[in-house]
Amino acid sequence: MADVIKIATRDAYGKALVELGEKNPDILVLDADLAAATKTGGFKKAYPDRFFDTGIAESNMMGVAAGLATTGYTVFASSFAMFSAGRAFEQVRNTIAYPHLNVKIGATHAGISVGEDGASHQCCEDIALMRSIPGMVIINPADDIEAREAVFAAAEHEGPVYMRFGRLAVPRIFDENYKFEIGKAVTLKEGTDVTIIATGLMVNEAIEAAKVLEEEGISVELINMHTIKPLDKAAVVAAAKKTGCIVTAEEHNIIGGLGDAVCDAVCDVYPVPVVKVGVEDTFGKSGPAVDLLHIFGLDAKNIVEKAKTAISKKK
Numbered sequence: 001m002a003d004v005i006k007i008a009t010r011d012a013y014g015k016a017l018v019e020l021g022e023k024n025p026d027i028l029v030l031d032a033d034l035a036a037a038t039k040t041g042g043f044k045k046a047y048p049d050r051f052f053d054t055g056i057a058e059s060n061m062m063g064v065a066a067g068l069a070t071t072g073y074t075v076f077a078s079s080f081a082m083f084s085a086g087r088a089f090e091q092v093r094n095t096i097a098y099p100h101l102n103v104k105i106g107a108t109h110a111g112i113s114v115g116e117d118g119a120s121h122q123c124c125e126d127i128a129l130m131r132s133i134p135g136m137v138i139i140n141p142a143d144d145i146e147a148r149e150a151v152f153a154a155a156e157h158e159g160p161v162y163m164r165f166g167r168l169a170v171p172r173i174f175d176e177n178y179k180f181e182i183g184k185a186v187t188l189k190e191g192t193d194v195t196i197i198a199t200g201l202m203v204n205e206a207i208e209a210a211k212v213l214e215e216e217g218i219s220v221e222l223i224n225m226h227t228i229k230p231l232d233k234a235a236v237v238a239a240a241k242k243t244g245c246i247v248t249a250e251e252h253n254i255i256g257g258l259g260d261a262v263c264d265a266v267c268d269v270y271p272v273p274v275v276k277v278g279v280e281d282t283f284g285k286s287g288p289a290v291d292l293l294h295i296f297g298l299d300a301k302n303i304v305e306k307a308k309t310a311i312s313k314k315k
Contacts, residue, residue: 006169010108012144013165014039016151017076017106021047026072027155030065032058032079037167038108040078058083062091062103069101074155077103081110081164085126097133097160104154104161110140111251112279112296113168113201115289122284128256130162131229137182138229140164140250140258142203143173146226149180157182166251168289170201173224185232191219194307195239195246199225199258202249202277202298209303218307228258236265240272245310247275249303251293254278273313275306 020027021043033056035041044051054061058079065077077084084107085092096103107126114122130138137157141147147165154161173188188203189210198206203224210220221243223235240246246266248259259276266272279296293299 005172007144007172008166008169009141009144009147010039010165010167012147013106013108013151013163014042016148017043018046020151020155021050024074024155026074028052028068028073028075030054030061030075030077032056032061032083034079037080038078038106040106058088059091062088063095065103066091066095066099066101069096069103073102075103076106078106078108080121080123081107081126082121082123085129085162086123089129092160093133097136100135100159102158102160104163106163106165108165109167110164111166111200112284112292112298113166113251113289115167115292116286118286119283124251124253124279124284125256126162126164127228127250127252127258131256131261135159136229137161137227138164139182139227140200141226142200142224143170145172145174145176145178146180149178150226153180153182164200166201168201171204173204173207180226183227183230183232185235186224186226187222187235188224189220189222191221192243193219194311195221195223195243196249196303196307197223197225197236197239197246197258197262198249199228200251202251205298205300206249206303208300209307212300212304213307218311220307225258228261231261231265233265236262237269240266240270244314245273245275247277247303247306247310249277251298252278253281255281273310275310275313277303277306
């Protein structure tokens with residue numbers, strides 16, 4: 001068996017920016033003194049005249065990004081998710097989203113898998129914050145291939161985009177022929193007993209959970225929801241009708257994230273039991289990333305258990 005390729009989505013983000021810079025002279029990249037961590041350093045090296053380090057001043061960076069966007073540039077503003085969505089929320093809302101400017105936020109180091117940086121940096125609230133902003137697109141890629149394609153799609157999209165990238169290297173799921181479309185979910189497996197809708201690094205965990213469930217005779221419909229806003233509501237409702245219950249899986253607080261978005265999609269159209277796998281309304285803690293994912297139930301084992309719970313709730 002070939003070795004599994006593992007690459008962090010933040011690495012794919014950095015490489016994609018360099019590719020974009022070569023193709024489009026109107027691409028600008030801003031960073032808040034974290035170019036080595038966010039992987040924007042590659043763009044800085046290749047196109048130093050189009051890279052701006054704003055220092056440890058994320059709120060100011062968003063204002064600068066907005067100003068540059070008004071002159072016709074497509075601007076990628078990069079920092080950790082905690083700072084991009086949390087510290088700079090007001091500037092993202094008022095200076096970027098309100099005037100619907102062409103700023104793409106590259107938010108790295110999202111979720112519990114930041115690891116040893118601890119609770120202060122483990123942002124599990126960013127999706128909820130960005131979902132509350134009108135017109136904001138939210139993309140959470142599952143692997144490096146999807147992350148690369150998401151960056152290209154974000155550059156083509158007219159308006160603000162929030163892209164969520166991880167620090168932890170994750171298994172490659174897709175191949176070079178993968179086609180990404182904003183707002184269009186990807187069905188990875190068809191089934192009839194339970195639907196699992198996952199996003200980000202939890203997609204790989206969902207794939208492993210589906211294998212276990214199917215070995216036990218449970219048929220799984222598996223969906224990769226890479227775009228959380230706009231959500232592919234048609235795919236969610238179709239899956240609800242097909243299987244009668246849903247499990248959502250995300251490396252994010254169970255409040256305000258993918259799980260809530262899925263609940264919103266089905267409650268008025270085709271109500272079914274929805275069981276959420278995510279951070280259970282708590283802060284993180286410092287520790288090795290993989291260990292923390294297990295501690296917080298962000299793994300295949302918990303998805304399997306929640307899938308059985310969801311099935312038991314069907315009428």
